[in-house]
Amino acid sequence: MGAETILLQAHHRPTWGPLVLKGAYASNCDSATDTSRWPARLEGGLSWDGTTFASESDYMVMLNEADVLEVKAALHHFNSNTGLYGNEVTPATFPLPTLAPRLQRAGDDLHNGRGFVGVRGLSPCEFTPEDNVLIFLGISSYIGGKQGRQDEHGSMLMHLRNAQKSRTPQAERPIRYSDRASTFHTDTFCDILALQTRNNAHIGGQNLLASSWTVYNKLMEKNPAMVDLLAQPIWPFDSRGNFFPCSTRPLLYYCDGRVIMNFAREPLLGLNGVARAPNLPTLTQDQREALDAVEEIAKENQIVLQAECGDLLFINNHAVLHSREAFYDPPQNPNPRYLVRMWLKNEDLAWKLPQPLQHGNSRIYDDNELGERWNIMDVPRIEFKLSERLTS
16 A cells, blocks of 8 residues: 555545645755854754753643634634635635734744744544644644645655554554654654644653754764764765655755754664665764764753644754654554644745755655645555655
8 A cells, every 4th residue: 555645535525626836945055064164052042952941831832712712713714715725724714813923923933943832722523634634734824834745645744643454563664654662853854844633642652852953062062073974975865766866965064054954864774674775885883873972962852742632743844853752552542643744834934955955845845746645534554665664
């Protein structure tokens, strides 16, 4: 079975039409690897650790009863406008006059502050799957209104849950379809990682975040030579399928006054029992130690997000590493852990990207041969492609 590609059938209201994304935010940027010119320390809202936040209210937009009623009114407004497709959700078609300023401030903080924000107060059990996606899109439109494709099938949504009907061993699945813990990473080349929690696991499964700027600062304090190694264009990313090509590039960049980390272990280290793509070297011992150092520092400075059902989470993918705990759901649990993911972009606030990241970012957000597929319904997964195991 291929990636999730289901569309609404003809007997449903035609909410989801063909989507064409126009224009990309891509700017040439100095990607020089002379780290001697990089800052000795990064200051600002992104330099946080596990002790920075006193409570969830420091990074969570809490919706009160009036806010929830406003969201429901916006949903009704959108659904009452016949002829609109779901991919046409915008602040104009999903009006949130009172909540909008808070969401826009959250979008600014995502790009110019701490690098992540949550929205809490909605109950997904009150809505249909279609309306849950519309609400996700509606709130997201104030934070990052451009959606990107997430696989070679052009899927605009990714349904993250343990594939309980699959006989594939957990260790041979993509993390997103398993109950395994993940290591710290970023999601390929997207700008904003957005998650909607539909259900939590019975045990575990919490999201973990760590600031890339804090990782950078700790490395500069203890081992600046490792920063230089991460910044060199010597890191071979394995990839398969038609989404992203294999490439060799840096993991760390200094661009437009900001440090950017583009980081994942499995495409670099390879998978057990799977040969590397032709002409891709294996990592040196120094490179492996650098990956381990990033993971260790991220764990030491992580925050654990205690998600509630209905939470929305938005992460600046260029500035914040994320991970996930292992989790357990009983086999007969009618509501196992289930998240829906989007890759978003705020075209006004998006960070400038160095050239090695621009192609992948454009592949996600710009028009290309992959097309787009609004797979709003979850489809049970049985088998998994190698390309899925090597990408987020």
